[in-house]
Amino acid sequence: MIRRGLAILLLAMSATLMLCAASSSRWSHVPAKEHERSNPFAGQPQAAAAGDELYRDHCIGCHKANAAGDGHKRPSLRSERIRTASDGDIEWFLRQGDLAHGMPSWSSLPEAQRWQIVAYLRSIQ
Amino acid sequence: MPATLHLLVRRLCFPIAILPLFLPSLLCRAQEKPYFVTYTHDLEEPGNLEVETKTALARPDGSGHYGATAMELEYGTRTWWTSELYLDGQATGGDSTLYTGWRLENRLRPLMQEHAINPVLYVEYENTSGADKTILEVVGHDGQSDLAELNGIARREHQHEAELKLILSSNLKAWNISENFISEKDLNHAPWEFGYAIGAARPLRSESSGRDCTFCAQRFIVGAEAYGGLGDTFSLTLRDTSHYIAPVIGWQLPKGVRLSFSPGFGLTSTSLNRVYRVGLAYEFNQVGSLFHHSAGGAQ
Numbered sequence: 001m002i003r004r005g006l007a008i009l010l011l012a013m014s015a016t017l018m019l020c021a022a023s024s025s026r027w028s029h030v031p032a033k034e035h036e037r038s039n040p041f042a043g044q045p046q047a048a049a050a051g052d053e054l055y056r057d058h059c060i061g062c063h064k065a066n067a068a069g070d071g072h073k074r075p076s077l078r079s080e081r082i083r084t085a086s087d088g089d090i091e092w093f094l095r096q097g098d099l100a101h102g103m104p105s106w107s108s109l110p111e112a113q114r115w116q117i118v119a120y121l122r123s124i125q
Numbered sequence: 126m127p128a129t130l131h132l133l134v135r136r137l138c139f140p141i142a143i144l145p146l147f148l149p150s151l152l153c154r155a156q157e158k159p160y161f162v163t164y165t166h167d168l169e170e171p172g173n174l175e176v177e178t179k180t181a182l183a184r185p186d187g188s189g190h191y192g193a194t195a196m197e198l199e200y201g202t203r204t205w206w207t208s209e210l211y212l213d214g215q216a217t218g219g220d221s222t223l224y225t226g227w228r229l230e231n232r233l234r235p236l237m238q239e240h241a242i243n244p245v246l247y248v249e250y251e252n253t254s255g256a257d258k259t260i261l262e263v264v265g266h267d268g269q270s271d272l273a274e275l276n277g278i279a280r281r282e283h284q285h286e287a288e289l290k291l292i293l294s295s296n297l298k299a300w301n302i303s304e305n306f307i308s309e310k311d312l313n314h315a316p317w318e319f320g321y322a323i324g325a326a327r328p329l330r331s332e333s334s335g336r337d338c339t340f341c342a343q344r345f346i347v348g349a350e351a352y353g354g355l356g357d358t359f360s361l362t363l364r365d366t367s368h369y370i371a372p373v374i375g376w377q378l379p380k381g382v383r384l385s386f387s388p389g390f391g392l393t394s395t396s397l398n399r400v401y402r403v404g405l406a407y408e409f410n411q412v413g414s415l416f417h418h419s420a421g422g423a424q
Contacts, residue, residue: 050335061170061410099204099237107239108158108167110299110331 027081027089037088040112041119051120054113058106067124073102083125090118158301159375159385161402162262162352163324165303166243166294168232169201172413177383177406181260183397188273189218193225193258200413205234215258221276226253226284228261232292239296247290247305255282260400262288264309265318265357266365268395285312299331301348316358324350326373339379346375350387353396367396381408 027035041047055067059077063069067077075081082090094114097105106114158165161179169175177197184190193215202208209230216222230249256279258272287310294303307320326348334341353368355361371389378384385404391397 046335050333053335053337054333061173096239097204099234102171102204104168104170104204105239107296108165108301110328112299112332116333116335 027085027093030089030092034092035086035088037086037091039087039091039115039118039122041115042087042122044119045123047116047119048123049120050113051116051118051123054109054117055120058109059117067121077121078124082121087115087118087122090121091115094118157375157383157406158303158324158326158348159346159373159383159387159404160303160322160324160326160348160350161371161373161385161387161404162260162305163303163322163350164232164245164247164290164292164294164305165296165301165324166234166245166292167296167301168205168207168234168245169199170410171201171204172411173201173408174412175199175406175408177404179259179261180403181258181400182403183258183260183272183400185269185273185397187270189220191215191217191220191258191272193260195228195259195261205237207232211259211261213253213257213259215256215276217258217276223254223256223276223280225257225259225280226251228253230288241297242293242295245292245294247288247292249286249288249290251284251286251288253284253286255279255284257284262307262309262320262322263352263354263367263369264307264320265316265354266360266395267318267320267354268365268367269391269397270395272397283313286310287312300325300327318357319355319361320353321355322350322352324348324373326375337379344377346373346377348373353392365395366393368392369396369400371400371402375404382406383408 062074063077069076091114094106094117097103099105157167175197177199178194179197180192180194182190182192193213196212197209199207199209211228211230213225213227214223215225228249228251230247233246235244235246255274256276289308291306292303294301302325303323305322307322309318309320310316326346328343329345329347330342333343338344349370349372351368351370354366356363356366369389369391371387373385373387375383375385383404383406385406387402389400389402391399
């Protein structure tokens with residue numbers, strides 16, 4: 001009986017840990033097809049410069065001029081989370097936003113401009 | 126102009142006029158499509174305030190030229206919820222100038238993910254007079270005869286209306302395509318009235334040049350919208366309904382200013398022959414955070 005109880009407890013703890021691990025990685029929600037997409041502007045310094053301009057237009061209000069965020073709910077964009085993401089992950093996230101947690105969807109921007117922002121974010125890591 | 130309106134105008138205009146003095150670093154560029162009637166699923170960013178005027182210029186048969194302006198204050202309450210207040214007024218040549226009422230609207234995104242087609246629910250309450258000529262929507266059997274009445278007579282009619290819209294909208298590559306289904310009910314006595322608006326628009330150039338320019342192609346958005354009435358529950362027919370088609374162009378100027386223009390062409394004898402629309406918008410970034418530390422994108 002005790003052994004069975006311990007097994008159930010262990011199983012529950014494992015499930016909780018797995019759920020925590022999954023939720024800590026925002027990119028785990030990104031569909032594989034989107035994850036694999038590459039930035040058509042990758043390696044183009046002028047695209048990063050254009051992305052800088054777009055960042056100033058649309059992102060600076062929340063994520064601040066140095067992309068460091070506010071340390072709370074507006075996260076830093078110079079982070080491990082961005083460094084480990086693929087270009088496709090970031091473009092997908094810009095398009096989707098996270099409406100429940102305050103990040104707007106930027107689907108209103110043309111896709112090319114979202115890729116230019118991705119190029120800029122890569123350049124500041 | 127009644128004394129209460131004088132007071133309202135004084136109370137509203139002064140804070141709006143001095144806001145730029147206190148917010149020089151909070152200006153940002155609006156990202157909205159230049160539609161005048163059609164709504165998209167792009168909501169205001171949380172904490173941002175956009176102040177916009179939408180002016181309609183037209184001449185109904187049997188009446189003088191008029192200009193009707195709606196001043197719109199649009200606030201991003203949440204990422205999925207935008208609230209707006211409109212103050213309407215008009216001036217008719219050879220007649221008079223008057224305040225015609227206010228509207229309060231809310232737009233809510235029920236789905237938190239971006240889809241191929243994105244629904245938004247729109248709920249509005251209008252407290253306007255019959256002299257309102259802003260034509261922010263066309264429903265039922267609305268026609269140019271409604272706009273030709275003398276102001277002194279039309280203003281006596283009070284409209285307490287509820288309006289519901291289902292907004293369906295898609296952003297594909299650089300394009301936006303939106304469809305609105307409108308139903309409106311005068312809360313006093315009238316039947317439900319129905320209407321539609323559809324629009325498509327895209328920037329002239331989808332990539333950013335990276336230059337801080339005024340006349341770059343990416344600063345211009347062009348497209349077209351069509352809107353009209355679909356009858357009401359007493360007479361669900363297209364007979365005696367108005368329909369318009371209108372090219373639209375928007376120009377995103379530096380310093381957070383957006384200009385838009387649209388010549389609309391009536392497609393039926395009930396419609397106005399032409400209606401010209403001009404919009405001027407100015408967006409203030411993160412105004413909400415001035416009043417509440419956690420406002421803005423922090424919800």
